[in-house]
Amino acid sequence: MYTVKEYLARELVASLADFDGVPQDFVPEFEKPKNPEHGDLATNAAMQLARYLRRAPRSIAGALAEHLLARPLDPARIASVEVAGSGFINFRFSTEYLIGELRELLKAGEAFGRSTTGHGKRALVEYVSANPTGPLTVGHGRNAVLGDTVANLLAWNGYDVTREYYFNDAGRQMRVLGESVRARYQAVVDPETPRKRIESGDVSVEVPASFPEDGYLGAYITDIAERLHSRAKGAPDLSGDVAPFKEAAEQAIFADIERTLTRLGIHMDTYFNERSLYENDTVWKTLEQLRDKGHCYDRDGAVWFRTTAFGKEQDTVLVKSSGEPTYRLPDIAYHAGKCDRGFDRIVDILGADHIATYPDVLHGLRALGYDADRVEVIVHQFVTLVRGGAPVKMSTRRATYVTLDDLMDEVGEDVTRFFFLMRSPNAHLEFDLDLAKEASEKNPVFYLQYAHARICSILRKAEEVGFHGAAGADLSLLGHAAEITLMKALLRLPEVLEYAAAMCEPHQVANYLREVAVSFTQFYGHCRIIGEEYDLAAARMQLAHAARIVLANGLHVLGISRPERM
């Protein structure tokens, strides 16, 4: 479709040579009209030019259309040109053109929809980035799936993509985690250990007396303690340092996290530990650079970042009076490092709870002289699980959460991925568990997969009854309205994937695939394959095959399986 758009843009600009007053840098815009009656491609050039030419848009459109028709336009591509509405020029593709493109689609096969937009460019997508303090939750799930799919989209558009997980196992959170495990461990060693109760919100949990007040209450802590105790040798000493408990917990939890991600088909390329920024002094070097450039000052024993210079209400502490940095400083150092690593696109996937932190990081980058515009921050809103019409409350520390694994156990991996992807990241996501599993017949995921499976079934059956070698079919036999509609839908895949990658919006793909499935199902309803005369059946088999390719490639990008039977 891009080729024809470029072709029309050239023709349009050439036609404008006869008009006085057209700006030198005028670039006509094209878009696909919402209403199919308005053709396949439309331009609002006449409206845009009205103020320069001092003529009514409709009159410009009429003159432009005449010029275009007089060139003349290539009938192998454009079937009609019409002026409509308040000055739109609508173009309709010729069937010949569509069939030619369909042929290209079939030739490209599994590669259809890939682009070279990102060739020679490197992209870094950072996502998940949960500290190993507990199992991944549903909230992490949305982040993980979103990031992974954005990475897929970039890869499909030719980018060399690195998927990165950033974490910190050195902070207070992890120390509390270690203390939580140690307390549970003590109770395993000595069942007579004194107990106390911790009240948190509406839950009340019995814990060993040594359990930290803000400790992690989840059952997995006890599991880790028990496993630690059952180890024949090397069981840690209670009187010693908390480190062995922390390390054991981290190891166990990280293994769980990776297992969960694997279930979702997610594999990270790099794990970046915040600690490394301390080990090579990067954090302190970054601070010195900020200081040298005059963005820092000392007050009350702390080091402050002059964020008010960037329009914020208050300055921000980078190093506490205790000498310990806040998380902002390593975050800035980490992102400066990302810029230094030479990526063309740097994408961060963040939950809404980090909404206040990333502006400081971007300000930090600017202060250091980096081009902060290279960093694209995708902030996604929260997920609410709904069961029986009521929201499910969640909190990691209180252990009242639903884990990502629980969710997948309940509704399946494919549904999990799709539900996280079908909404705009900006939209608060309501995940209706009842609908996700029980309504399998109305579920959009199954709808797409069913269309795919159905095509596979038809193609299998057709082979059985003797339709072989359809590859040489005469596609020009295709001309039914349902066939044309389907072709047009199929051919949009590349532009949808490119747009979705540019905007980091996977839901565009999900919505598009639904349209494709609808178009296919309508084609299926109107046009038979088996039973038709051989040549027509062969041509339709090819069209069905093309639909399978588009659905398969689209689902592949979304990370959802493509069943051949259901």
Added chain:
RNA sequence: GCGCCCGUAGCUCAACCGGACAGAGCGGCGGACUUCUAAUCCGCAGGUUGCAGGUUCGAGUCCUGCCGGGCGUGCCA
């Protein structure tokens, strides 16, 4: 108070970075299986895009001000 996100059909959400008559699914109502997969399809009903202004040939989309919801707003991460 301040910052970001959201407010669109009964419900959950789209709407291609300003375009034509605002679209889907679910739910509701009514139809369609001796036919390639009925996990399906067809039809009907359902809207002052939270409110009020402004910019524009043209606004759900941009600007201003209200109203309502979410997340933040710490020498926690």
